[in-house]
Amino acid sequence: MRANIVKLVYLVTACMVAGVLYLMSFGAAHSTTPPLKSAKVNLSDKASLQRGAAAFRDYCFNCHGLSAVRYNQLTKIGLSEDNIKQYMLTTTTKPGDMMTVGMNAADAKKWFGVAPPDLSLMASAKGTDYIFSYLNDFYRDETRPTGWNNRYWPNAAMPHVLWEEQGTMVPIMEDKPDPADHTKMVPTIVGFNKATAGKRDEAGYEQLTNDITNFLFWASEPDRQSRHFLGYIVLAFLLLLAFLASKLSKNYWKDIH
Amino acid sequence: MSDQNPKELNEERRKLLIATGGVSALGAAAFVTPMVASFAPSVKAKAGGAPVEVDIAALKPGEQIVTEWRGKPVWVVRRTEEMTAKLSAHNNDLADPKSEKPYSMPLPEYCNNEFRCRPEHKDVMVMVGVCTHLGCSPEGKFKEGGGGSLPEAWPGGYLCPCHGSTFDLAGRVFKNKPAPQNLDVPPYMFVSDTKIIIGKDEKGEA
Amino acid sequence: MADYNPNTETTGLIGWIDQRFPLTKMFKEHMSEYYAPKNFNFWYIFGVLSMVVLAIQILTGIFLVMNYKPDASLNSAGVPVAFASVEYIMREVSGGKYLRFMHSTGASAFFIVVYLHMFRGLLYGSYRKPRELVWIFGCLIFLALMAEAFMGYLLPWGQMSFWGAQVIVNLFSTIPLIGPDLSVFIRGDFVVGDATLNRFFSFHVIAVPLVLIGLVVAHIIALHEVGSNNPDGVEIKALKDASGKPLDGIPFHPYYSVHDFFGIAVFLFLFFAVVFFWPTGGGYFLEDNNYLQANSMQTPVHIAPVWYFTPFYTMLRAVTDPLRYIFVALALLAGVMAYLRGNMPQKSKIKVLAGAVILALLLLIWKSAFVGFLIMGAAIVVLFFLPWLDKSPVKSMRYRPSWHMGLLICFVINFLILGYLGVKPPSPVGGYVAQVGTLIYFGFFLLMPWWTSVGEFKQPPERVTFKPH
Secondary structure (H helix, E strand, O other): OHHHHHHHHHHHHHHHHHHHHHHHHHHHHOOOOOOOOOOOOOOOOHHHHHHHHHHHHHHHOOOOOEEEEEHHHHHHHOOOHHHHHHHHOOOOOOOOOEEOOOOOHHHHHHHHOOOOOOOOOHHHHHOHHHHHHHHOOOEEOOOOOOOEEOOOOOOOOOOOOOHHHHEEEEEEEEEEEEOOEEEEEEEEEEEEEEEEEOOOOHHHHHHHHHHHHHHHHHHHOOOHHHHHHHHHHHHHHHHHHHHHHHHHHHHHHOOOO | OOOOOHHHHHHHHHHHHHHHHHHHHHHHHHHHHHHHHOOOOOHHHHHHOOOEEEEOOOOOOOOEEEEEEOOEEEEEEEOOHHHHHHHHHHHHHEOOOOOOOOOOOOOOHHHOOOOOOOHHHOOEEEEEOOOOOOOOOOEEEOOOOOEOOEOOOOOOEEEOOOOOOEEEOOOOEEOOOOOOOOOOOOOEEEEEOOEEEEOEEOOEEO | OOOOOOOOOOOHHHHHHHOOOOHHHHHHHHHHOOEEEOOOOHHHHHHHHHHHHHHHHHHHHHHHHOOOOOOOOEOOOOOEHHHHHHHHHHHOOOOHHHHHHHHHHHHHHHHHHHHHHHHHHHHHOOOOOOOHHHHHHHHHHHHHHHHHHHHHHHOOOEHHHHHHHHHHHHHHHHOOOOHHHHHHHHHOOOOOOHHHHHHHHHHHHHHHHHHHHHHHHHHHHHHHHHOOOOOOOOOHHHOEOOOOOEOOEEEHHHHHHHHHHHHHHHHHHHHHHHHHHOOOHHHOOOOHHHHOEOOOOOOOOOOOOOHHHHHHHHHHHHOOHHHHHHHHHHHHHHHHHHHHHOOOOHHHHHHHHHHHHHHHHHHHHOOHHHHHHHHHHHHHHHHHOHHHHOOOOOOOHHHOOHHHHHHHHHHHHHHHHHHHHHHOOOOHHHHHHHHHHHHHHHHHHHOHHHHOOOOOOOOOOOOOOOOOO
């Protein structure tokens, strides 16, 4: 009887593990957001970071601040102090200032319904794949006040600021099973067509959005690479310490029988 | 292990203790480094101490602009020709006429002359308005001649209200006053004839 | 009080101190002449590691506090001052980012180490007589640690900080009668805000650390008073040599100081590997959503507590009406069983039955949200009673029937499952699994008086099992 109870507990535990495994696979398949596209971030590619900084200034900086970054920290992506003064500063800002946005938060709320978030840590909060996917997914949607929508942040208040570069994309719709209820069919976006051309072709636009993503990744931790470098040194040192400590311990424990 | 001999064991123990101890000490120092480093002025503090630009286009002879650099008042005074010319006349009344004993920052080499300023613009005097006694900010007393606590032969300069120290129009302290040293002269340079930048010179930012 | 003794063994400066302060005496008592069993294994390193992590947290905390500002108001860029001060530390203070990453990694490391330390106790019966008080101090440390971590997590003032605190403080409002007022009192405001941030800052920085340090000292003093247990569960003080030293004991110093030093070095390697290369821990040590500043107007899609709280959070969430009714039934059943089968005097039996009936009635009246809150608390409180729940004739798992270990492993798997479920959003399947898991958790402990006393036990040896190395 006791043995059977114990077996029952084992069985129940196994069922729970099975349940959890089911949940792990179940969760992934039923997300309504499309899978993320991979961004290729590379903090050593200074050219990309500089292009990204320029694009950020041209398209993003009107609404989104980068208030944890100082202008003079842009020297870390290879810009000289003169470059920064000439290309990045505004008439009222100095190199030591933080990159705060000109738009007043209260006005922003009035105009957009929500204040555009500061982007200093967006790469850490959402991940670079998300940002890249997001920038590549804007499509025409006449039902929205801005005329644009995005599958990665549905009904965003943000318009497609890069539309002149990409051109306008219109969704191709097909009826597909509703993820929430497989018995129903709902019109689903299966792809995009380019209705009007932009300044860049597909590869060029992908490079632009990748550069912006790369720049935001840099901005989330400007000297990330030095952390890795220091890390190798610290770990090598600790390996040595552990080795010496092991030998010392073994030496003492020879006394113990 | 092969070493069974207690003497060998002890020898090894000693060596290992020294080696491990040494490496641990290095480790402890490394661990403490970010803590000690965090005490140093941060980027924000250093940005707050960045050089300051001053426009002197409207500065007339005998007038003074007060600006701020690193939290302290900095005076930019345009001496009249007469004021500048008379600077060496009262050298005997000064405690350190040749500015050999600086207060908190070294005198920039381009100011090591009788005017204590850049010779190409010998009328423009830049000095830190902090009394070298206990740190009050002296008042400008540019008019010549005595009156109040000022001596008869007063050439024009500054009087500190706290304990009565006096300084001339080149920031040099008079003898027998509580303040021991001349006023500091910060590094500065002319970006144009009408604009100076304080806290920066040919050598870079201070 | 001892008389002034000019004749101590030590001389010089140490001798001068020893005549006025029991320095050498304490060193001998707790280090060089404290006899610990010689058969400690891997599971015995986690106590020392807990102390190491406590030291790391305090040291890094001291320096973080120099630059952190507990202020929820928005600066001119629209960023909360507290949130911005953390980024200031990360980017502008020399060495600041390493201090921050050490502190955030340390928080998770603390729980990993403490859970493994507690598991050792379950493995070897370290909480059994005469070590009940060591265990109780330990449970108090666990409680204090959870409070410390919870309050510390509010300080960065990110989305998870804010909403996690909001949800947990709102739990207090489920308490009948006094709940809502109590929540306002705890918060100092109607919602989590600047008042809450500042009081949590004070508790996190000074009040709870002082309590933690006091409890850790008490924990170690209680341990040293009775001596350590060991993997064989054998009391080494039972067999002593001619001079009164335990036959199977070795002086803590130098043998365990040196052995633990190695263990600490290995731990530090793993710790700093995370600090330098993986500080976010895949979103578990530094949560993604917490990189967004707190926004009282926008609830994140999915709020979950930090990973170390999730098993208990799952149990809280699992209590819906069906489970609550099951608990009502179980309470009644327990009362009836105690009355029919318990070996207590008749008066006590009646008291227990009456208590069980009252409890069942209360569980029936109270809402599920509040009962869930109570269950979460009970899950922690049940730990305190472990020394009296375990009725096994032998301490260590080594000499217990193998199915005892099987049940312990099921308990651990169950605990991990409860943790996993707590990280995920609620779901129908997850809900059922969580409810079963909650019952298993409580069943493991509350049925212990029965299952730990049955089975074929092996005879523990007189001397510890030890292989020279």
